[in-house]
Amino acid sequence: MNGQNEHCHLVCNPLYTAYRTTQAKDRLSVIDVLRNGRPRIFLLNAEALGYLERVGLSNVMRQRLTHLPHDQVLDAARLSALLDEHLPTLGPQQRTWILEAALVAAYHAEVGAPVVRLLVCDDAPQFKWITDEVALCWVHDGRYYKKLEPMIAQHRLASAQFQQRYWAFYHQLLAYRCAPTSDERARLERAFDTLFATTTGYWALDDRIAKTRAKKAELLQVLDHPELPLHNNDAELGARMRVRKRDVRFGPRTRAGAHAWDTFMTLAATAKKLGVSFYTYVHDRISGEQTVPPLADLIRARAAELHLGESWDTT
DSSP: OTTSOOEEEEEEETTEEEEEEESOOSHHHHHHHHTTTOOOEEEOSHHHHHHHHHHTOOHHHHHHHTTSOOSOEEEHHHHHHHHHHHOTTOOHHHHHHHHHHHHHHHHHHOOSSOOOOEEEEOSOGGGTTSSSEEEEOHHHHHHHHHTOOOOSHHHHHHHHHHHHHHHHHHHHHHHHHHSOOHHHHHHHHHHHHHHTTOOOSOHHHHHHHHHHHTTHHHHTHHHHOTTSOSSOHHHHHHHHHHHHHHHHHOOOSSHHHHHHHHHHHHHHHHHHHTTOOHHHHHHHHHHTOOOSOOHHHHHHHHHHHHTTTHHHHTO
């Protein structure tokens, strides 16, 4: 914005695409986006302390946190003052961990607002630990195999043959989404273990296979939730639209301009997904005719038809 780099986040599903520009792309900013920009709230509880143990905050610092109010919602200013008072020697990274832990805990405890339970995304670290589960994009993972540059014929053949098996398994997952059964679920899980236990003698390929194998839980979320996409191409295409606009306009100059970009690109992308003419929608709102239903109402109606959370509803 105005010559300074900022970051445009996209949250989308088959019924909408939402854009939001923030100054950073860290975990705090991602939660801000999922909370639709509402003022940050923080909560120190058992979940927050567990988060801090996972990221490696020392026992001494975690013990000092017990002197702060627990199970109480705090605003940013109040939490900052408490940290300054009780943990004055905190380093920048430790402070960030505490803010993340308390913000994640508060987000999960929210009522009256939707809480996202699973994100389909790439493997960027800022997306981890925000939701109950993360599903990784198969297309992103597959790109690493295409980047391999084998120099000898034997390695080129091994790479080509494995990629063929890789995408054949991917298409089996696509078929599973259309007709999921418990038997097919078990078969696909075994097939994953077999495929990604392959050793070829080409060290770069074998290393890549091992890295995919380590992401089994995230790549096979579709077995538990067949309504999930296997990739985040929808978000990638939405990001491409933003890049094209930036190429032409060079970016907004003010905060209000960035907000306007986000708002109208959200409306345009969402209207398109819902089959509503963006021109007709804007004309309807400006003229005051109000003949086009609110997009939110259309989203709720279509969501009921698509059963987007069906696998969660049955658990």
